[in-house]
Amino acid sequence: MLPFIGILSTIISQLLGIWFKGELTTYQYSIIQFVKDLILFITSVFVSGLIHLIIKNQERMEENKNLTIENFKNRYNALKNQTDPHFLFNSLNSLNGLIGYDDERAHEYLEQLSSVFRYTIQEHPVVTLSDELEFTGSYIHLMKIRYGEALSVKIQIPDRHQGYYILPFSIQTLVENAVKHNIVSLNRPLYLVIKMTEDETIIVENNLQPRQDVRDGDGVGLSNLNERYWLMFRKNISIEANDSIFRVEIPLIKNMDKYSDKFIIHNS
Structure with missing residues (x-):
């Protein structure tokens, strides 16, 4: 995830430089860079957390399925x-x-x-x-x-x-x-x-x-x-x-x- 965010941040910075070339002061440009990096950071944290939750949920579903099948086998065999x-x-x-x-x-x-x-x-x-x-x-x-x-x-x-x-x-x-x-x-x-x-x-x-x-x-x-x-x-x-x-x-x-x-x- 971090390498992807780094690459994306670089691409966006270059695009911003092209779009606003000569129109922004150094201070304004730094503010935009900070906001951009903050949004990317929050997004990366959110996406990473969401992926983690999806993986954990799939693991729990698999565990529940295995427990259900095992319980079924025990009841059937009884x-x-x-x-x-x-x-x-x-x-x-x-x-x-x-x-x-x-x-x-x-x-x-x-x-x-x-x-x-x-x-x-x-x-x-x-x-x-x-x-x-x-x-x-x-x-x-x-x-x-x-x-x-x-x-x-x-x-x-x-x-x-x-x-x-x-x-x-x-x-x-x-x-x-x-x-x-x-x-x-x-x-x-x-x-x-x-x-x-x-x-x-x-x-x-x-x-x-x-x-x-x-x-x-x-x-x-x-x-x-x-x-x-x-x-x-x-x-x-x-x-x-x-x-x-x-x-x-x-x-x-x-x-x-x-x-x-x-x-x-x-x-x-």
Whole structure:
């Protein structure tokens, strides 16, 4: 800044000498030089201070952004870590129900469970729809081992949407929630449909036949999923229910570019 001010002062002095040549006394010329130098000094101080404030403000904004992202990661990971033990507990509880009752199906269940857990230990906060559907299919296979023909699941997702992005465990959570909270028996089969809407969202719906022996409010299922969606995408899931149908709609993300600063995105 000082070299620039010095050069500017010299140029202005030369211009003043040319403009007022022979018209000013030495005293008048010195007064003009003093005023000029004072204005340049004040201007340089002001500009230097303004640049300093802009730099400090940018540094604070960057620090706040980093703190926000770090806080987001901590909150998101806390929710994710809450989901994994919940899934493990329910899976092992289902396996326990088969042991001694149907050992052959229990053995098949255990084999499928090992492949399912390979998905649960991945650290990617966002996955492609095809990955989530593959995992959900494995989970549905586990449930079919347990419930047989009492559980029916139809997946109606066009191939062109398989590359869209979704939160891990999102569809599986909705399937698990339906099985957990509804009667599943040969006399009262549970029917689930997983389908795409015209707005390119995913709907998971089931016929409503509530169990009376299940406590609500475990803090892990739908509320957890909704909070994870809000943290990552600033979007909410949608829940609708009537006397016969329970339906949950979850967003799909076509382009992850504007979310890429939060996490590294997993592609198959």
